[in-house]
Amino acid sequence: MASPTPAGAEAVFPPFDVTTFPSQLLWLAISFGLLYYAIHRVIAPRFFGIVEAREVTVARDLDAASNARRQAEAASAAYDEALANATANAQALANEARDAMAAEADAKRKQLEAELAERLALAEETIATRKREAMANVRDIAEETATAIVERLIGKAPAPGAVAAALDARAQEATR
Numbered sequence: 001m002a003s004p005t006p007a008g009a010e011a012v013f014p015p016f017d018v019t020t021f022p023s024q025l026l027w028l029a030i031s032f033g034l035l036y037y038a039i040h041r042v043i044a045p046r047f048f049g050i051v052e053a054r055e056v057t058v059a060r061d062l063d064a065a066s067n068a069r070r071q072a073e074a075a076s077a078a079y080d081e082a083l084a085n086a087t088a089n090a091q092a093l094a095n096e097a098r099d100a101m102a103a104e105a106d107a108k109r110k111q112l113e114a115e116l117a118e119r120l121a122l123a124e125e126t127i128a129t130r131k132r133e134a135m136a137n138v139r140d141i142a143e144e145t146a147t148a149i150v151e152r153l154i155g156k157a158p159a160p161g162a163v164a165a166a167l168d169a170r171a172q173e174a175t176r
Contacts, residue, residue, distance in 0.1 A: 139167065142167055143163050143164060143167060146163045146166070146167070147163050150163070
């Protein structure tokens with residue numbers, strides 16, 4: 001085939017050849033129409049379907065996260081309340097145990113005090129009895145001792161009633 005340009009003339013780049021513009025415009029319109037149809041009917045619905053699915057997924061995930069946060073806050077509040085109740089119960093049990101031990105210790109202390117008071121009274125009574133017995137013997141011992149001293153000093157024993165009368169007189173002076 002022969003080229004439309006003369007042999008010595010320069011060849012023109014085909015897209016810039018004015019004689020082929022109508023066919024180029026026709027194929028441009030056909031290509032644009034097919035591309036528009038493919039985008040409008042196939043690619044765009046898939047793209048927007050993916051975007052919508054992602055929006056739904058993100059919204060669902062945000063709702064799930066919000067629900068999980070509310071549940072976590074409720075669980076935290078329930079935990080705090082349970083902890084406060086447990087602390088109060090433990091405090092009450094500790095107070096009851098302390099009061100029970102204090103009452104038991106007080107009862108034991110009172111029992112020991114009563115036993116000690118009883119022992120002390122018995123000991124005081126025993127001491128008083130022994131003191132009375134000793135004091136009764138002191139008079140006899142004093143009389144015997146005074147008789148022995150007088151006999152040793154003067155060489156003869158005094159009259160039995162004289163030493164007793166002197167001791168009685170001295171005891172009366174001491175009580176005045």
